[in-house]
Amino acid sequence: MSSALRILTSRWGPIITGAVVGVVAPILVKQGNPGNMGICVACFSRDLAGALGLHQVSTVQYIRPEIIGFVLGAMVAALLFAEFRPRTGSSPLLRFLLGMLASVGALVFLGCPWRALLRLSGGDWNAIAGLLGLTAGIILGIVFLRMGFSLGRSRPAPQALGWVMPVLMIVLLVLLIAAPQFGRDANGKPTGPIFFSAKGPGSQHAPIALSLAAGLVIGFLAQRSRFCTVGAIRDLILLRDSHLFNGVVALVAAAFLTNLALGQFVAGFKNQPIAHSDGLWNFGGMALAGLAFTLAGGCPGRQLFLSGEGDADAAIFSLGMIVGAGFAHNFSLASSAAGPGAYGPAAVVVGLIACAIIGLTVREAKAA
Amino acid sequence: MKTVKTIDARGLSCPQPAMLTRQALQRMSSGSLEVLVDSGTSRDNVTRLAERAGWRVQIHEQPDGSFRLVLEK
Numbered sequence: 001m002s003s004a005l006r007i008l009t010s011r012w013g014p015i016i017t018g019a020v021v022g023v024v025a026p027i028l029v030k031q032g033n034p035g036n037m038g039i040c041v042a043c044f045s046r047d048l049a050g051a052l053g054l055h056q057v058s059t060v061q062y063i064r065p066e067i068i069g070f071v072l073g074a075m076v077a078a079l080l081f082a083e084f085r086p087r088t089g090s091s092p093l094l095r096f097l098l099g100m101l102a103s104v105g106a107l108v109f110l111g112c113p114w115r116a117l118l119r120l121s122g123g124d125w126n127a128i129a130g131l132l133g134l135t136a137g138i139i140l141g142i143v144f145l146r147m148g149f150s151l152g153r154s155r156p157a158p159q160a161l162g163w164v165m166p167v168l169m170i171v172l173l174v175l176l177i178a179a180p181q182f183g184r185d186a187n188g189k190p191t192g193p194i195f196f197s198a199k200g201p202g203s204q205h206a207p208i209a210l211s212l213a214a215g216l217v218i219g220f221l222a223q224r225s226r227f228c229t230v231g232a233i234r235d236l237i238l239l240r241d242s243h244l245f246n247g248v249v250a251l252v253a254a255a256f257l258t259n260l261a262l263g264q265f266v267a268g269f270k271n272q273p274i275a276h277s278d279g280l281w282n283f284g285g286m287a288l289a290g291l292a293f294t295l296a297g298g299c300p301g302r303q304l305f306l307s308g309e310g311d312a313d314a315a316i317f318s319l320g321m322i323v324g325a326g327f328a329h330n331f332s333l334a335s336s337a338a339g340p341g342a343y344g345p346a347a348v349v350v351g352l353i354a355c356a357i358i359g360l361t362v363r364e365a366k367a368a
Numbered sequence: 369m370k371t372v373k374t375i376d377a378r379g380l381s382c383p384q385p386a387m388l389t390r391q392a393l394q395r396m397s398s399g400s401l402e403v404l405v406d407s408g409t410s411r412d413n414v415t416r417l418a419e420r421a422g423w424r425v426q427i428h429e430q431p432d433g434s435f436r437l438v439l440e441k
Contacts, residue, residue, distance in 0.1 A: 009412065083408050085433065090381060145387065153379025156406075156432075226409050231382055239386055243416060297381035313381075 005224060013225030014232075014247025020221055022254025024214045025118050028066070030262050031206035035273025036122040038255075039066055039218070040115035041300035042106035042289075043274070045318075046325035046334070047202050048172070053192050054326030059200025063176040065208050068169040069215015070301065074223035074308025075166045076216070081224070086162025086310035091151040094358060095296055095313050099320020100327065101351040102292035102300065107325060107334035108285025108344045109133070110275055112300045113229040113293070116286065117248060119275065121255030123267035126277050133283035137290025138233045144295065144359030145238070151295070152364045154313055162310025165318070176208065201274055222305045230290065230299035274337065281340045281348065288351045295359055377414070378406040378434055385410040386417050389439075393421055398441045406434040 008016065025038025037043055043060075050061030078084040106112045109130045111119060116134060119127035175194050183191050197203040205211065221227070225247070232244035259265040269277045276282070293299050296317050298306070303321075306314035328334040333347040375392055377385035385405050392401055401423075405411050415425045418439045428436040 009408075081408075082433075085407065087379070087406075090379065145383065150384060151381060154381075155379055226412065228382075234383060235386075238383060239390060239417060241386075241417065241420070297383075 008221060008224035011243060011246070013221075014227050014244050015250045017218070017221040017225045017227040018247035018250035019254040021114070021218055021227075022121065022251040022256075023258050024218065025114075026122070026255055026258040026262055026264055028206045028211060028214055029264060031210055032204055033206050033211075034201040034204045035264075036119045036124055037111075037115060037201070037274060038118060039214075039301075040111050040118070041067070041070075041304065042103055042112035042321065042325065043110070043115060043201070045103060045300070045321045046107060046329065049322050049326035050197070050202060050329070051175075051195055052322075053195055054323065055329035057329045058195070058202075059197050060202040060329070061195040061197045062202040062205055063172050063194070064205070065173070065176065065211035066215040066218075067304065068173050068176075069212045069217075070219040070222075070304040071165055071169045071308040073216035073219020073221075074305035075219075077220045077223035078309040083223070084162060084310050086157040086159055086312065087154040088157045088161060088312035089152070090154040090313045091362065092313055092316045094151060094362065095317040096320035096323075098292045098296045098355070098358070099303075099317040100324030101355060102289045102296070102317075103321040103324030104328045104333050104347050104351055105137075105285045105288030105290075105292060106300075107328045108340055108348055109282050109289065110335050112289070113286075114299070114301055117229065117252050118255055119272070121252050121265075122259050122272075123265045124272040124275055125267065125269050126272060126275050126279070126282050129279040129282035130286040133286035134230075134290040135233055136283070137287040137292075138230060138294045139237060140287070140291050140356075141294025141359065142234060142238050147360070148363055149295065149359050150364040151297075151313075151362060154311070157310075157312060161312050164312065165307040165315040173212070219305060219308060222301060223308060226302075227305075228298045228302040230293040231302065234294055276335050276337055276339045278335075278339050281335070281345055284345065284348045285335070288348050288355065291352065291355045291359070295355060372400045372402050374402040374404065376404045377410060378404050380410075382409065382413065386413045389414045390417055393418065393423065393439070396441075401439040403437040403439065404434060405437065411435045411437065
């Protein structure tokens with residue numbers, strides 16, 4: 001098996017992973033996920049935040065099995081190939097903050113880099129502004145990296161630390177299936193602790209087993225191939241290396257063809273599913289997200305795959321995204337189909353300033 | 369004895385191990401460079417970068433699971 005899987009660490013690895021994501025994501029939409037949202041780590045973090053009661057927007061609450069699968073699939077691959085290496089210590093609090101800011105930026109656009117690519121593949125031209133913003137954010141991140149930005153070194157950690165995130169995912173899977181309800185309030189509304197949408201995007205989902213299987217397969221492939229949508233653009237610009245970018249191209253091509261085959265390709269700016277057509281803030285939101293992802297070392301999918309390898313710093317970033325998604329809705333920062341939230345644009349500006357301060361001031365602390 | 373320059377990139381996030389290696393290689397036209405990394409991802413990234421620039425790479429896995437890469441041209 002290992003020789004057949006060796007192709008995943010070759011130049012074909014990101015291409016195969018991207019192609020699989022490109023085929024699987026539109027199928028998940030066909031099977032029930034929201035439009036152009038076969039996979040979206042930001043949207044799914046937001047749904048997860050809602051399901052756990054971290055925000056109360058009743059239309060976006062669901063425990064997305066794809067997220068669980070990403071972490072556990074990567075964990076299986078890491079264990080099989082002796083790459084499960086618990087580690088921590090690279091500025092975890094800053095990573096949590098960067099995760100929150102990335103989440104806010106992505107929810108102003110309405111999608112993580114994966115969904116930006118999937119939206120483009122489905123004919124949603126608003127994604128172009130988002131992808132340009134993402135690239136601008138990554139370029140800004142590269143400038144900070146060149147000036148010496150570093151979150152510092154991680155170091156090996158006890159085995160137990162590496163297992164926290166996989167175990168958390170199994171707990172989420174149990175909560176998804178058991179969906180415990182402790183009671184109802186005077187108006188008959190469930191009081192939780194787990195909330196699932198009865199209508200809206202949160203209520204739209206593929207069967208649990210299919211979503212979980214998709215997540216597991218993608219998690220496995222991506223751990224082996226180091227698939228990363230932000231690293232793809234970063235390495236192309238910074239290192240003139242197209243290794244990861246080929247995977248992004250494969251994703252877009254495969255998703256475009258699959259959407260065409262499934263009758264899901266609808267070109268235009270208006271009336272796109274879970275999208276708005278405010279170009280400025282599609283750009284701005286993703287610029288913030290791209291900068292935060294670059295400073296943290298990778299896209300939100302990659303952070304989940306690293307979490308599965310035992311990287312507790314990446315896990316902290318991913319948890320920051322979930323908490324940030326809760327804040328994004330509670331503070332009216334997230335966009336809706338009508339356009340940016342009341343305070344979304346202001347949050348993007350504040351977030352960019354915060355990232356710039358981090359980028360300009362954080363350097364590796366030298367040991368005494 | 370000739371001293372070999374060493375880059376210790378252990379524990380650093382992407383893309384720093386590749387960036388540090390690239391900066392060092394750009395200052396050398398030939399010779400030997402040792403790069404220490406502690407993940408398969410960094411091992412692969414540094415190896416790919418060096419080989420594209422025409423350097424030979426030997427990978428030595430260390431007892432603690434990290435890697436010592438020797439780059440030569």
